Amino acid sequence: MLPYAAYLRVYEPLTAFPEQERAIWAAYADSRDRPRRATALEAEHGESIRRLLAKPPHPAPAQESPNAYLRRVEDRLYVCPWQSRLRSWLAFSDFRGSTPVKLMDSFVPQAIAEQTADDFDRFKRQGGSAALRTHIRTTTWNVPPAWFVPFDGNERWLVLGKAANGQDTTTTTGRNLIYVTSMAQARRRSARALQVIRKHVGEVATGLEVEDVARWLEEFHPHSLVELDYGGLVHLMDDEALQADQSVAELSAALTGLDTGQEELAFAMYQRVILRWKSMQHLESAN
Numbered sequence: 001m002l003p004y005a006a007y008l009r010v011y012e013p014l015t016a017f018p019e020q021e022r023a024i025w026a027a028y029a030d031s032r033d034r035p036r037r038a039t040a041l042e043a044e045h046g047e048s049i050r051r052l053l054a055k056p057p058h059p060a061p062a063q064e065s066p067n068a069y070l071r072r073v074e075d076r077l078y079v080c081p082w083q084s085r086l087r088s089w090l091a092f093s094d095f096r097g098s099t100p101v102k103l104m105d106s107f108v109p110q111a112i113a114e115q116t117a118d119d120f121d122r123f124k125r126q127g128g129s130a131a132l133r134t135h136i137r138t139t140t141w142n143v144p145p146a147w148f149v150p151f152d153g154n155e156r157w158l159v160l161g162k163a164a165n166g167q168d169t170t171t172t173t174g175r176n177l178i179y180v181t182s183m184a185q186a187r188r189r190s191a192r193a194l195q196v197i198r199k200h201v202g203e204v205a206t207g208l209e210v211e212d213v214a215r216w217l218e219e220f221h222p223h224s225l226v227e228l229d230y231g232g233l234v235h236l237m238d239d240e241a242l243q244a245d246q247s248v249a250e251l252s253a254a255l256t257g258l259d260t261g262q263e264e265l266a267f268a269m270y271q272r273v274i275l276r277w278k279s280m281q282h283l284e285s286a287n
Contacts, residue, residue, distance in 0.1 A: 002045055004283075008147050008213075009227040010136040010183075011071050011078035016221035025079045029070055034121075040069055041231060042083055051088075056253035057108050059116045071225060078225050087134055089120040114156035133219050142281040143230070145251060145273060146209035149193045150186030150217065151179040152228050153249030160239050177230040177242055179217045183217065186226040189252075190214035196259045236283060247273050 014022055028034055035043040044067070051058040065084035070077065096104065096113060104113055123131065139147070161174030190213060197207040215225065234242060250269045257266030 002041060002142065002235065002271075004232045004236055005138050005140045006143045006147070006231045006233050007227075007229045008139075009069060009080045009134045009229065010217070011069065011080040011225040011227065012135070013222045013223050014077045014079060016224070017079065024066075025068065026077070028066070028068065029077055029079075035038045035067060037069070039243045040067070043067075044084065047084065048088070056112050057107075058121070059092040059108055059112065061085045071227075074223070080227075083134050083136065084122075085134070087136065087138070087236045089116070089123070090132070090134065091138075092116055093120065093228070094121065135220075137216070141233075141284040142277045143228070143233070143247065144209055145206055145270075145277075147228055148248045148251045149210055149213065149255075150189050151181050151228060151248045152185070152189070153252065155181050156177045156248065158242060160242065177234055177247060179228040181226050183220060183222055183224040183226055187214065187217055187222075190217060193255055196255050200258050220226060233280070236280060245276065247276065 014025055017025060047061075047065075051061065061084055063085065065082040065127070067082045067084075069080040069082070071080075092113075095107075096117070099107070104110065107114075137147075157176075157180070159174070159176045190210060193210050194207060194214060197204065197210065201207065228248075229249045230255070250273050254266045254269035254273070257263065257269060
């Protein structure tokens with residue numbers, strides 16, 4: 001069973017990578033042994049579960065993952081590296097910083113936790129801030145409103161399969177909701193949203209979140225692709241809920257209403273998005 005998480009991914013064109021990495025990813029794309037799109041998320045999750053269930057647990061892999069998500073558009077290959085080690089380090093740092101010291105030993109022995117932190121510090125010293133750039137962002141139990149901003153409602157790709165309480169719990173081929181757009185469009189829409197929010201609302205939390213996403217997108221090649229994947233969240237939603245989910249279009253309508261003085265429309269559309277995902281997030285504490 002997959003985690004109830006969604007993913008924001010950036011796929012850079014093969015030409016954006018250094019020559020040595022370019023050759024590695026080109027060979028990887030031709031390999032018959034790599035995880036395929038239909039099972040890649042499951043393979044990535046399984047890899048992390050095996051590490052965490054080990055005795056003692058391993059908060060981060062010993063080496064960086066050789067895997068990536070791939071997309072092809074005509075004859076151009078786009079690559080989104082998993083970066084499992086870096087993402088694990090970042091997640092563990094957040095977890096350690098938000099967990100009381102007395103409770104940490106219940107999850108990870110102190111010696112392992114300190115070694116993981118030391119390894120990450122050494123990595124940061126060697127690679128600098130550029131080495132901390134991740135191609136994948138993850139959120140659990142909901143999708144932040146700012147993640148909908150880079151996309152258009154017409155870029156929605158929905159595949160219905162059986163929900164988690166049915167027989168089919170596979171991922172991308174069986175059940176999925178994905179948006180994909182060009183980096184140019186993603187940046188343009190994010191800039192527009194920031195302009196509207198600052199003009200009419202000010203520096204509110206939503207605006208800061210949009211700014212964070214916009215800054216992140218600026219770190220990548222201008223000809224990249226941007227993808228929002230509902231991931232395991234689709235198993236919390238039945239077919240009717242997935243078909244009715246137009247969060248991207250609704251948030252876009254809210255921004256347009258705000259910019260054109262249609263305040264009631266803006267409020268209604270924004271509330272529809274917020275309430276949908278708030279009810280989803282409440283499931284985290286349900287029993």
